[in-house]
Amino acid sequence: GAVVSQHPSRVICKSGTSVKIECRSLDFQATTMFWYRQFPKQSLMLMATSNEGSKATYEQGVEKDKFLINHASLTLSTLTVTSAHPEDSSFYICSAFPSGRANEQFFGPGTRLTVL
Amino acid sequence: AQRVTQPEKLLSVFKGAPVELKCNYSYSGSPELFWYVQYSRQRLQLLLRHISRESIKGFTADLNKGETSFHLKKPFAQEEDSAMYYCALKGEGAQKLVFGQGTRLTINP
Numbered sequence: 065g066a067v068v069s070q071h072p073s074r075v076i077c078k079s080g081t082s083v084k085i086e087c088r089s090l091d092f093q094a095t096t097m098f099w100y101r102q103f104p105k106q107s108l109m110l111m112a113t114s115n116e117g118s119k120a121t122y123e124q125g126v127e128k129d130k131f132l133i134n135h136a137s138l139t140l141s142t143l144t145v146t147s148a149h150p151e152d153s154s155f156y157i158c159s160a161f162p163s164g165r166a167n168e169q170f171f172g173p174g175t176r177l178t179v180l
Numbered sequence: 181a182q183r184v185t186q187p188e189k190l191l192s193v194f195k196g197a198p199v200e201l202k203c204n205y206s207y208s209g210s211p212e213l214f215w216y217v218q219y220s221r222q223r224l225q226l227l228l229r230h231i232s233r234e235s236i237k238g239f240t241a242d243l244n245k246g247e248t249s250f251h252l253k254k255p256f257a258q259e260e261d262s263a264m265y266y267c268a269l270k271g272e273g274a275q276k277l278v279f280g281q282g283t284r285l286t287i288n289p
Contacts, residue, residue: 096275
C-alpha cells in the first residue's frame with residue numbers, strides 16, 4: 065500500500081522561531097500533496113494544496129507568508145511555520161495520492177507542534 | 181459552497197447493536213463521498229467511498245442525493261469499531277477533500 069511519512073512527529077519550539085515539517089511519499093510519486101491542520105477534538109482543516117514544481121494553493125484565511133510550502137520533488141513536500149507563535153500550536157497532517165488514484169488520499173501520521 | 185455536516189460529535193452504542201453515523205452534505209453538483217476512520221493513536225485511513233459500493237469491516241454507506249446524505253451503517257457493532265469517523269466530500273473535478281467535524285464512536289462491551 066501507499067505510505068506517507070512525516071518528520072518530525074513532535075516538535076517543541078520557542079516563540080519567534082521557524083519550524084520545518086517534512087511530508088514524504090515513501091513508495092509512490094505524488095505531484096500533489098495536501099497540508100491540514102487539526103485542533104484538539106476538531107476536524108481537519110485544509111490549509112493548502114502543494115503542487116510539485118509550482119506554487120502552492122492556499123485556502124482562504126491561511127497566510128502564505130506564515131506557512132511556507134515547498135514541493136521540490138515528487139516525493140517530498142515541506143511546510144515551514146515561520147516566526148511561530150503559541151497560537152500556531154496544533155497537529156499538522158499531510159496527505160498525498162498516487163498518480164491516477166485521486167480518489168484515494170493517504171495520510172501521514174501527523175506532526176504535533178508546540179510553540180512555547 | 182461545499183459543506184459536510186456530521187451532527188453527532190459523540191455516539192455510544194453497545195456491542196452487537198446497530199450503529200449509524202450521520203453525514204449530510206451541501207454541494208450543487210455530483211460529489212464523491214468518503215468515510216475516513218482514525219483509530220486511537222493511528223493515522224487517518226480510508227474506510228469506504230460511495231463510488232465503489234463496497235462493504236468494509238461490515239460498514240456500508242449509501243449516497244442519497246435526494247436527502248444529500250451519506251450515512252455510515254453497520255448492523256452489529258464490535259468493540260474494535262471504536263474510533264473517530266470523518267465523512268468527506270470531493271467536488272467534481274477537484275482533488276481536495278472537505279471534511280465533516282467527525283463523530284467519535286464508542287462501542288461499549
